[in-house]
Amino acid sequence: MDQKYLSVIDEKAQLLQETADYLWENPETAFTEFKSAERICKVLRDEGFAVEENLANIKTAFSGTYGSGKPVIGILGEYDALSGLGQVSGVTHAEPNGGECGHGCGHNLLGVGALGAAIAVKEWLKETGNPGTVVYFGTPGEEGGSGKGFMARDGVFDCLDAAITWHPADKTYIRTNLSLANYQILYKFDGIASHAGGKPELGRSALDACELMNVGVQFLREHIPSSCRIHYAITDAGGFSPNVVQPHAEVLYLIRAVDNKTVKSIYERVNDIAKGAALMTGTKESHDFIKACSNTVPNTVLQMMMYEKMHEIGSPEPTEEDLAFARKITAESLTQSPTADPDHPIWWEIDPYDHSEKQEHGSTDVGDVSWVCPTTHLSTASVARGTPPHSWQIVAQGKLPLAHRATRYAAKCIAAGAVELMTNPELLEKAKEEHRRRVGPEGYEAPIPKDVVPRSMDSLRK
Ligand SMILES: [Zn+2]
Numbered sequence: 459m460d461q462k463y464l465s466v467i468d469e470k471a472q473l474l475q476e477t478a479d480y481l482w483e484n485p486e487t488a489f490t491e492f493k494s495a496e497r498i499c500k501v502l503r504d505e506g507f508a509v510e511e512n513l514a515n516i517k518t519a520f521s522g523t524y525g526s527g528k529p530v531i532g533i534l535g536e537y538d539a540l541s542g543l544g545q546v547s548g549v550t551h552a553e554p555n556g557g558e559c560g561h562g563c564g565h566n567l568l569g570v571g572a573l574g575a576a577i578a579v580k581e582w583l584k585e586t587g588n589p590g591t592v593v594y595f596g597t598p599g600e601e602g603g604s605g606k607g608f609m610a611r612d613g614v615f616d617c618l619d620a621a622i623t624w625h626p627a628d629k630t631y632i633r634t635n636l637s638l639a640n641y642q643i644l645y646k647f648d649g650i651a652s653h654a655g656g657k658p659e660l661g662r663s664a665l666d667a668c669e670l671m672n673v674g675v676q677f678l679r680e681h682i683p684s685s686c687r688i689h690y691a692i693t694d695a696g697g698f699s700p701n702v703v704q705p706h707a708e709v710l711y712l713i714r715a716v717d718n719k720t721v722k723s724i725y726e727r728v729n730d731i732a733k734g735a736a737l738m739t740g741t742k743e744s745h746d747f748i749k750a751c752s753n754t755v756p757n758t759v760l761q762m763m764m765y766e767k768m769h770e771i772g773s774p775e776p777t778e779e780d781l782a783f784a785r786k787i788t789a790e791s792l793t794q795s796p797t798a799d800p801d802h803p804i805w806w807e808i809d810p811y812d813h814s815e816k817q818e819h820g821s822t823d824v825g826d827v828s829w830v831c832p833t834t835h836l837s838t839a840s841v842a843r844g845t846p847p848h849s850w851q852i853v854a855q856g857k858l859p860l861a862h863r864a865t866r867y868a869a870k871c872i873a874a875g876a877v878e879l880m881t882n883p884e885l886l887e888k889a890k891e892e893h894r895r896r897v898g899p900e901g902y903e904a905p906i907p908k909d910v911v912p913r914s915m916d917s918l919r920k
């Protein structure tokens with residue numbers, strides 16, 4: 459890709475920075491990203507993209523399309539925040555800003571880096587007149603919502619030949635690690651209220667059922683593959699009165715495993731435990747499937763291509779100002795982090811390509827897109843080395859010059875990768891061949907059942 463088109467990203471630096479800062483200042487959690495989605499849609503329209511909203515019946519899911527014909531390359535943007543992480547910007551200590559949520563995963567940068575990439579590809583298509591279509595996908599609710607899982611289930615990504623995304627991180631690398639599939643389910647128990655002292659024999663405790671279910675699951679852990687994870691949160695303990703037998707209780711479970719099949723088999727066993735807990739306590743059990751996401755299918759062809767682009771473009775070196783801040787936050791607030799390094803506080807150099815496909819124990823809804831089409835994912839050093847994910851430290855660094863520079867670098871790499879796929883049909887075919895082989899003949903089976911609709915955090919909390 460001609461340098462001229464990549465420099466569009468620098469020319470648009472102010473627009474991109476203002477958009478990312480606006481998202482930071484208006485953090486919104488899963489499926490309530492109304493302001494963020496509106497702002498990104500506005501930029502897309504101003505830049506000449508055809509915007510389609512309400513994808514997969516989700517109010518904050520949208521796309522911006524430019525160009526025509528094949529191939530169709532998707533660029534995935536996220537813009538949701540995390541609850542409980544309101545934090546003052548640019549400080550090196552925890553200082554809540556009074557907000558209910560904050561961009562603790564850097565998605566204010568993620569959404570905007572992807573946007574910058576889509577704009578650069580659009581400029582290239584416009585100037586060269588080459589065939590090809592770029593689609594910016596606004597994908598909400600990555601955190602705890604699996605927005606892309608719902609979108610993939612409803613066929614939103616079926617038009618794509620390939621997809622590219624990125625994530626802000628504490629180092630610059632092409633992601634080859636694998637993420638886990640997961641299911642999230644809300645288990646509810648209904649019992650009978652009664653005076654806990656005077657008439658306990660008439661009560662049936664839903665809270666007891668919850669506790670027995672959790673104990674049952676603790677015993678299950680020994681008998682599942684060690685790479686699996688089961689987490690839970692009690693979202694309704696029944697009330698505040700110990701002298702009442704609790705008539706209702708709820709527990710939200712998150713089950714992770716290497717693939718959808720394994721998650722499903724553990725889910726069935728957890729269902730049995732819930733039924734057992736209900737039987738033991740004389741309560742009634744029911745459950746709501748909340749969401750799911752698939753494990754990631756890696757694509758070495760795309761990863762190697764993107765790795766080359768990352769080198770060709772060159773990772774930006776930090777400035778003295780970046781280093782001074784990074785040293786300060788490392789000394790004051792990253793002392794518990796094993797990878798933080800006061801002598802080299804920003805890991806901006808591109809990490810060597812890692813062929814090992816290590817298993818990570820987190821999940822991403824990019825997994826579902828990676829089942830539908832060849833997909834790749836890079837990361838750029840947007841924060842000090844050793845900054846933990848989902849932390850106030852990420853929020854504090856989300857508007858700094860380093861974050862914006864790393865975002866523009868990611869945008870350039872993605873744009874260059876997308877144009878490579880539009881001009882190199884042999885490479886794209888190789889990526890597709892690898893995708894077919896890795897996915898297997900059964901193809902993608904969406905883990906989210908047809909009748910499940912996305913739920914915001916507030917609706918789960920109520
Ligand atoms: Zn994230």
